Amino acid sequence: METPVNHYELEDSKGLWPTIVERFNKNVSDNGVPYFKQQPSMEMDFVRFCNDNGLRFRRKTILEYSGRGPTDRPFYYLAVRDTREYEQEFIRLKCDGGGKGMCWSGAEQVRKVTLTAAIAKVIDQSDIVVKNYPISPRVYLISRRLKDLMEPFRFSGIAITPCLEVGAKYSEDEAAFASRSGRLEKEAKYFQLNLISRTPGKPSIGNLVAASGCPRCHALSIIDGDKESEFKPADLGAEDFQRFNEVTTENKGDQHMIGQIALISARALGFFIESRIKGLKPYSTDPPVKYAAVQIRG
Numbered sequence: 001m002e003t004p005v006n007h008y009e010l011e012d013s014k015g016l017w018p019t020i021v022e023r024f025n026k027n028v029s030d031n032g033v034p035y036f037k038q039q040p041s042m043e044m045d046f047v048r049f050c051n052d053n054g055l056r057f058r059r060k061t062i063l064e065y066s067g068r069g070p071t072d073r074p075f076y077y078l079a080v081r082d083t084r085e086y087e088q089e090f091i092r093l094k095c096d097g098g099g100k101g102m103c104w105s106g107a108e109q110v111r112k113v114t115l116t117a118a119i120a121k122v123i124d125q126s127d128i129v130v131k132n133y134p135i136s137p138r139v140y141l142i143s144r145r146l147k148d149l150m151e152p153f154r155f156s157g158i159a160i161t162p163c164l165e166v167g168a169k170y171s172e173d174e175a176a177f178a179s180r181s182g183r184l185e186k187e188a189k190y191f192q193l194n195l196i197s198r199t200p201g202k203p204s205i206g207n208l209v210a211a212s213g214c215p216r217c218h219a220l221s222i223i224d225g226d227k228e229s230e231f232k233p234a235d236l237g238a239e240d241f242q243r244f245n246e247v248t249t250e251n252k253g254d255q256h257m258i259g260q261i262a263l264i265s266a267r268a269l270g271f272f273i274e275s276r277i278k279g280l281k282p283y284s285t286d287p288p289v290k291y292a293a294v295q296i297r298g
């Protein structure tokens with residue numbers, strides 16, 4: 001069962017923010033997002049307060065799954081713990097960022113990921129993590145334990161590549177991302193989980209209301225629409241793991257993002273939850289949402 005979480009963004013609080021926090025404090029997240037989880041009378045009070053004071057707002061709805069009981073949507077957003085490190089020697093950038101910082105649009109992985117002892121420890125604790133860099137392609141790392149647990153389920157949309165360890169010796173060929181090595185597959189303790197399937201289509205985010213990106217290739221690093229992302233049924237594939245990096249908007253056409261967003265099937269999410277995989281983390285803190293369902297129109 002999913003619960004709608006309505007969250008609000010005020011265009012201008014006109015100096016009334018302290019009053020809002022005082023009056024609606026149980027419904028304001030740590031970083032200042034008003035939200036309501038099936039609290040219609042509180043929410044009506046809030047909307048009335050905004051209307052009475054001429055505060056314009058945008059309201060969006062996330063469908064939250066608590067992690068208990070049956071899921072009733074086919075897909076969820078994948079959110080996992082990050083490694084808090086920025087090493088990315090294993091990729092080749094395609095865009096130079098046009099002088100405004102790094103741009104990962106079109107970046108390609110050329111070598112296998114090399115793990116330090118510190119990162120290995122984080123994977124031991126969490127079973128799955130995501131590296132902070134690169135932003136694209138997103139690099140998920142898993143323990144051998146999780147790889148073995150996943151195997152009988154034959155989840156689709158993924159490929160698994162062994163990781164290298166700092167200090168060990170590898171040939172150029174073994175270290176190349178594309179090459180396969182029976183020795184590494186047998187001996188590696190950690191693996192990269194590659195999301196190889198893209199969604200067939202892109203979600204709509206309504207009107208584009210905020211955007212900022214690369215001056216060279218125009219891919220966006222910040223993107224916000226006035227609606228929650230929504231797919232049409234044909235825009236999603238059948239694979240258990242899928243990713244996308246494009247959205248469509250009502251006012252500015254299709255937009256390309258620098259980052260990637262990962263989706264996971266209900267079946268795979270159920271497996272992670274039942275296996276008590278610690279690396280899963282909440283979808284969002286503002287508003288607080290544990291697992292978020294992918295919204296599909298119709």
Ligand SMILES: [Zn+2]
Nearest residue numbers: 095103214217
């Ligand atoms: Zn760029």
